[in-house]
Amino acid sequence: MRRRIPRIASQGVRSGSGALIAAAALMGGLLSPLPQAAAAEPTPTDDYCGTQCADILPPGANGSATLAEILGHRLFGTKPAHSDDQLGPYDALSSGYPSLTDDTLTDFFRESSFGVPDDQVASVTKPREDVTITRDKQNGVPHIKGTTRYGTEFGAGFAAGQDRLWLIDLFRHIGRGELTSFAGGAPANQGLEQQFWPQAPYTEKDLEQQVEWLRKNSGERGEQAMKDAQAYVDGLNAYREKAKKGRYFPGEYVLTGKVDAITNIGEIQPFKITDLIALASVVGGLFGGGGGGEVDAALSLLKSQQKYGVEKGTEVWESFRQRNDPETVLTVHDGSSFPYAGKPEKARGKAMPDAGSVEQEPLVYDREGAAKTAAASGAAPKDPVKAPGKLKKLQGMYDKGVLPADTFSGADSSSRKGMSNALLVSGKHTASGNPVAVFGPQTGYFAPQLLMMQELDGPGISARGVSFAGVGMYIQLGRGQDYAWSATSAGQDITDTYAVELCSPDGSAPTKQSTHYRYRGQCLPMEKLEKKNAWKPTLADSTAAGSYRLQVFRTKYGTVTHRATVDGKPVAYTSLRSTYRHEADSIIGFQMFNDPSYVKDAKSFQKAADRVGYAFNWFYADSRDTAYYNSGSNPVRAAGVDPSFPVRAEPDYEWRDFDPAHNTAAYTPPAEHPQSVNQDYYISWNNKQAEDFSGAGFGYGAVHRGDLLDDRVKKLVDEGGVTRASLTQAMAEAAVTDLRGEQVLPELLKVLRDKPVTDPRLAKAIQQLEAWRKAGAQRNQTAAGSRTYAHSDAIRLMDAWWPLLVEAEFKPGLGDGLYKSLTAQLAVDESPSAGHGPTGSHAGSAFQYGWWGYVDKDLRTVLGQPVQGKLGDTYCGDGELDACRDALLATLAQAAAKPATEVYPGDDSCKAGDQWCSDTIIHRAVGGLTHQPIQWQNRPTYQQVVEFPRHR
Template sequence: MGEACVRSRARQVALVVAGALVCAALPSAAAAEAPVQPYGANDAGGFRNVLPSGENGFDNATQLAEFELTGTNPPHFADQLPPYADLLYASPTLTHAQIPEYFKDATFGVKEGDLASIESPRADVTIERDSSFGVPHIYGRTRAGVMFGAGYAAAEDRLFFMDVLRHAGRAELSSFAGGAEGNRAMDRTQWSIAPYTEADLQSQIDDAPKLYGGAGEQAVEDGKEFVAGINAYINAALLDPNLLPAEYAGLGRQPTEWKLTDVIAEASLEGGVFGKGGGAEVRSALALEAFEKRFGRRAGRAAWKNFREANDPEAPTTVSKSFPYETAAPFAPAGLALPDPGSLTFVNIGEELKASAALRPRSSSSGGGEVTDTPDPQPIPNDGSIGSELLHQALAGPPHESNWELVNASHSTDEHSLAVMGPQVGYYTPQLLMEEDLHGPGIDARGAAAPGLNTYVQLGHGRDYAWSITSAEADTVDTFAEVLCEDDFHYLYKAQCLAMERLEHTNIWTPNASDKTPAGSEKLTVYRTVHGIVYARGTVKGKKVAFASARATYFHEADSATGFSELNEPGFITSPEKFQQAVSKINFGFNFAYVDANHIAYYLSGWYPKKAPKTSPDFPILGTGEYDWQGFNPQLRTEEVLAFKAHPNAIDPDFLVSWNNKQAPRFAAADDRYAYGPIYRMQLIRNFIEKDIAGGKRMGIEQLVSAMEEAATQDIRMVVLWPILKQVLGTPSDPRLQDAIAKLESWYADGGHRRDLTNKNIASPGTYQHNDAITIVDAWWPKLLEAEFRPALGNEVFDAVRSMLRFGPPNPGSPPAEPDFSDGWYGYVSKDLRDLLAASGSGATPEGAYSRIYCGNGSLEACRGELQNSLLEALSATPAEIYGNGACAEDAQASCFDMNRWISASAITVPPFPFQNRPTFQQVVELTKTLSR
């Protein structure tokens, strides 16, 4: 390592500062090789952020013992949680002067007097940490030094969690952490999504220069230096127990050397959860089958399209301009491969995986799975393992609290653009993101990145611009029906009978202090075709087929590095147009936001394959070769994708909002997205912004923060649906219903918030204002949906729709979970009831009216009676029945049920905090100038 100063993480802050003085005494030649920039150098100012619970995710044996004895956290482990949580109480009257109380300074560098430590793990890199929050500020004399430092700092802050993620990415979490059913289920899921041999992982590295030339070569070199930094810390930790995460002892393990293929494996885990959409063609076909069985072919298909909502004209969108994509009819005949009724089975990739559970809503009889209506392919064990927690995220898709909101300079009080933005990656301890400040040749950026993948800042700011994302969930995954030949493991492709590739992986586990599961093993097996991984089998028109999942990013999870590298490069990002060019090179599907002092911009990233002409975007397509993606190369697994200008994008509209909503009119929702109807929660934020700029008014950054935070506690059912529901309910004579309606109306008038502004103890749930009304709605919602839709749809169709789209949280009787109010039947209720009111002469016909009215089979009187009865039934439910499970067994109320709870990958735990539906890492950007390059 040459001359270096490695800080001991066991020391108290005072000792670390003293160590900094020793480091400062290194020979001047070494210091000159990795110069440190002063605070604010090359930074326009105006950047703030917050990342709960804190930057540090490390605890050694001494610190863990102290935590267990006194409850004292290691430094910077949870110091960003209080400002994050406390914004809830300040939001209604937030002032500009208060913003620093809730979002820390994110300027480049360390302020004078705020230096906690300095180290030089290699001669060409220096890492400073600030005493305020422990953020690593990394300065490289060379680009290689910056990359090395990023890897070293990541290992300092997240080594054990990175190890969890790399093993999960390789589908060997159970071998690493123990054989708990949750870990094994996570392995099965990962092996079904991204099964790779070591040679497969290496091929992604080897192919980068072939596909991307010099940029690909640079990405590989950056990755190698990054891994060298991780390994340098591991080597130091193996020699000094104070540097070793305590969690390893619980598993009876020590960290082992990283390889660049480990980074690719972790990227495959991230890519399988975030940045993808689609792939539910077989499930959609099963839903269609139920509709046709109930209503007949013609009426059934029309009714299915009602609930599919691929292009609802009322759907809220980020941009108003139309961007047509996947315009072919769902029943386009070319290559259509609908499974024959009753023929479908789902593959069993693990020895104990029950394929019969696939596509069925979880129930109390699902072998330990939680009671919920989410359409997961298999029950998720609730055994407290890290695997079960990761699996919830993997199967539910990206967390849905990510949002960003941008306001044009012409509408701001200081005549400069405004932004509040961030991704939601769940609440993990340690956090699934880490913060870093990177400076060196071709790199000037500060922000957040996934540890183990943090070669570059992935979400943050450059010198005078900032960017962020929300998950787009646009269609990057299709299903091909491989026609079998010879036997079940050969298929026809371009007139040849090809053998499927068998991919096997065996996990072996033994008991450890953290997981007492008896020793055992499990073999995981999948079959791969030229298109992808086989996940189901059946027949199409009597012929045996295997259904294979084709993901555009499969074998290309690391390709996005070139785009992220450009986002960090000050010489490249000089305008919103250059920003759009950079993010267009990112193959994951993200809604990218951009802001500088004078501009705001948006671009949808991702590889969206050009499908064969006149083929269905909704259902499986024959995989015999005639209907491949255009330009498909089976060797490189590449294809033609949507052109740059065809991606939804915008520069300098009045404002922009994304909260995982539909991107643009006519940009069809992915086949697994049944939720893009007339109601989506981005309307909550949009409503506040429109009010604040109406009539020529201008808004400040404090108002934009409040727009986000006020929406973060609103219940969309009350804010958007209640006026419609109230009209249909009418004026009941039953005094119990009259009282309930009065309570609901009072809650609606107060904004429909789920919060307690009087309880300032973030460790306590308090009791919500309008608690009775909230309890009523939570009990009523599933009963309302049953009453409105099940009689007309019948049991089979109702359950089929529910398998594609959950009702929407909260879920009475389930374990506590914070509600995101993202995907749910909100739009179905709105459209159907407005159709009903229009038919009865009580309202206008909505755009995109359904093919039939479901509530009351079209009778307002019948529907009114059904909804009143369902509300009356809900009033008999007790709080214990609704909320009294798990952590809320002794505090059965909505405020306990909703709390944001932490997923722990650490021996250090953090208590839950009151509900907020907002990003995890969040930036507040208020720029007033641009800098010359």
């Protein structure tokens, strides 16, 4: 039984306690009792939502487990309290939404009122005299109330340690590029640090400079933010010390060899403010970045020009790029225009690579042991540490890494980050006359969750919601006393690629491998940043010992990503992000969100959102207004610069007022950011923000995932009388709908039905697809818990057919080279079961990236229907309807012949041919606890449903 200060005394012995006590005995009395601190429940904060605010965050609030609890879970299936009690209600909405009412919302969400009623208090902890942490019985959420600002933030850090200590430790090491040294050398761990560290390869000095910059350049709020951060770290360290001394720290520290289970010898390293900056760089890079990928864009343009010639090739490429497609779904749809990052009439400074000259900059050097073997074979050899007794059952539990290899596979450049959504309806169209909002971030499914729930109540702070573990000084997404807010990843272009000319300090001819570059007439050395990592086998990760060195070169124009020649001269392509070295600056906006004296209405919220440098879409609702604001440090580019391609690293093409010493520049003013107040409704699912606001990547076309929301919410608004339940139903129905089946299948069927289909197999297949489309093209179960889809054959057909039909439609006309280049820019498919997609398998998020918009435009062109923003050529059947139909029928026949075992090949979690399982959401284990799979639904991880009846 775990001795954690806030819970044990009030909850008593948990389910499966015999197994846990036996495990504790096995560990030689690992755990010892802790006294519970007594304190009275603080007076609740004013709450203007009543019972009309609710939220949900699976699997549960508790994200920590001792070694005994991990052992009990692995051997006997027991789990700590509140580790998965939000998973069931979250899962149930996928089948329960059709009968949803306002009264039954709390069957699927948890009421998110401020404070804890006396009869719902589970435990009370006072880590200091000036702060109380009260946990509720239903969810175990920490409600932190401080009488001083320091005490409030100290309590936030203490509670973060209680719920997420191991996870926070993991992510500070990911941010520092030191995951393998910390958690073992499994290939997936190697992949994570290789993915994230190059985005922000900070030295300790770099991290310290971010702290000082904020203190010196953000006035009183910056100084207060750093005081809050220090108090938070102090609280986190206070819990770390108590947990280590009392032996109730997370069991993963034993399993990874940090602490000896018997002697308690070992250390959990203290936390410091710079750890929070390193952690913020991971979160910001994963969810709040945008842009990049200009080298790949240049290569695909060159392929198009090689295929069609320069003029036609450019036209074709631009039609696939779809910078400003007139048919795409918009968040701001009132006709407002917000020009940004568009195509200039005449581009200046473009630095296109010479054909065949591009080489990616190597990152990993000096591989030894397991690192060398893993690089050669993709798998690490086993040389396990000997585990005593029943601990052998845990041997190798992290052999694949503390996180699966595809955990963050969507977190590359070119904006592949966002899965969140938002639906808001103005009070003019609701039954109550008050705005209604259903919104939340999609941060993936993890055990424990990356986000943690909490309420913060102290001087200058009053909010409840979620924060990323380890940077929880403030609520980042949630609600205040009389307003709520949320965000989706925006992905606008805040990252550019520069071509720096290489040189030699002795005046000799440079090569592509030269490590000096020209900057304003000087030949400067690149700064070499290194990270040396070594690991040994542990109880958790039996990967053999190994080591390697990570190396990144940094210039005044950012870090080197590629090398090439431009007009015959060797260059290094560098990546420069506007938020680089400024991840901490966004803390001011979050501080304002939590301050009830600052955020009083929609306009003040928008001003706060403008202080967030990350690329996010922010949404707001209170009892009177809804609002939207797009945040981000959008650099003001030099006139004529095309942000889609690399640009020469010369003063004429730099960001306006660029200062490389601090990576600052002029940024677009607030009036130029997409924004709105009280539009009839808002939707966002990582779609285009507004007219003329160019997205950073491909895929903002005629068919987008946002259409699934837009069509439904528009219909609700037209009918009027929108309620929390009806808006939630719109979200939930979209969450189980196949985008291809709803938005593209009608055109496919029109082509197929142009003439009678005489082949019985094909006729049957078409009938199955038609029936599925007519029923709503959903991927939902025949009944709750059935694990079988309605229209399962049609779904299997679509999953098998889509990649075949796209290739047959486009590859003959584009040619192998251009087709391959364009599919590298935008994946063909991202169905729930497509493990090859940007978000990987079992990830929930689906249909963000794919060729559905291209297919839709091309087929409508072939059918002779109106098309705005046509593709640069007609592809299906070379524009001939009969030939197009033949190509689609041929690929449909191939799809129909594919057995389910081939369409759904199976993996570590599912047997081959299990369609439902192939789609399921699986919480990826970041620690020792695992959870059962749940029904697929394309929906935010954390989600709020709010309707404020009153205002201050």
